[in-house]
């Protein structure tokens with residue numbers, strides 16, 4: 383596969399957040415292939431098609447010719463096979479291939495003037511499928527309103543429907559569990575703040591806000607997903623989810639910048655260049671969140687979808703790079719201060735802390751952005767939740783590390799340093815200068 387294709391498939395897996403009931407309008411469309419949605423079926427899968435306002439225009443075809451127009455389901459492997467068959471000239475229409483599963487072809491329409499159609503298709507081969515509409519009659523134009531709902535019936539005798547794709551059906555529970563963990567962390571943090579209240583800085587309250595927003599965001603996501611799982615559509619919770627995810631995004635990036643600059647525990651003010659970083663990151667987070675909403679609410683097969691996905695990735699990469707600068711500046715300042723102001727040990731300790739923080743921020747960004755995408759592409763559709771859970775675990779580890787390393791200290795180690803430490807530190811700095819560590 384070529385690179386753009388690999389990227390595109392990577393992206394489309396990455397954000398099929400919820401394959402819910404979808405409404406699509408098709409107006410006088412002559413496209414030979416119109417993809418709709420992707421969904422992971424179990425062996426009790428169902429596809430419900432409700433078509434209204436159906437009309438065909440162009441030279442009126444006879445009914446048998448309409449077997450070349452209709453809906454089908456295809457796995458990715460089958461699709462590769464079909465493209466090969468077409469290239470080899472074995473078939474001239476996708477619907478002629480036996481690799482795809484024909485759902486409904488228009489030769490089955492009761493009459494050419496039919497405008498409405500309701501159909502349920504039972505899928506018993508568990509796999510990940512894409513619902514596609516094919517029109518192999520070049521002059522025919524199709525108009526219709528399509529409601530497509532894909533779901534799995536739950537195991538056992540029940541007829542309860544599960545509108546979440548096979549690999550995502552555990553997500554509501556996973557998000558709920560993580561939200562409880564963050565609420566517990568928030569309680570622990572309040573406790574720490576209370577005990578060490580004499581050494582608490584502004585940044586520590588800010589951290590509390592970040593953890594609480596993360597917990598609320600996960601809670602809304604859990605509720606949103608579980609509502610989609612039961613009904614196939616999102617409701618009010620998705621708005622709350624977007625609001626909290628927006629606030630969480632802004633506060634988390636600001637927190638990384640503020641800690642990186644050493645605000646409130648190294649220095650009480652922000653320098654101009656630190657403020658500039660914040661002024662870049664915050665508006666970009668606004669853009670990123672708008673992009674996220676559009677990506678979630680439109681299907682992956684619209685034109686705008688790919689554009690917004692690219693906007694989101696670009697903005698995200700810029701934010702991730704921007705937050706590293708303040709940490710690098712702090713490390714540089716501390717190194718210089720250590721050499722000039724004679725308190726080498728104090729500064730060296732801070733220096734080590736900031737270096738660790740720098741490495742951990744990079745690991746966090748790398749893991750949640752790159753490793754998670756990679757996991758998503760290599761895991762089978764049945765285990766798509768594993769990559770999401772891995773990303774959440776990495777995030778949790780990052781929150782815990784940040785809280786632990788920058789917690790309020792009763793015995794501030796920066797000020798209890800004896801001469802021996804001081805000599806050792808000066809030695810180490812000299813060494814560092816020699817090797818430019």
Ligand SMILES: *[C@@H]1O[C@H](CO)[C@@H](O)[C@H](O)[C@H]1NC(C)=O
Nearest residue numbers: 430431432499500501502529
């Ligand atoms: C869609 O079609 C199915 C199958 O005929 C039917 O059971 C269902 O009620 C229809 N839904 C809507 C919204 O029309």
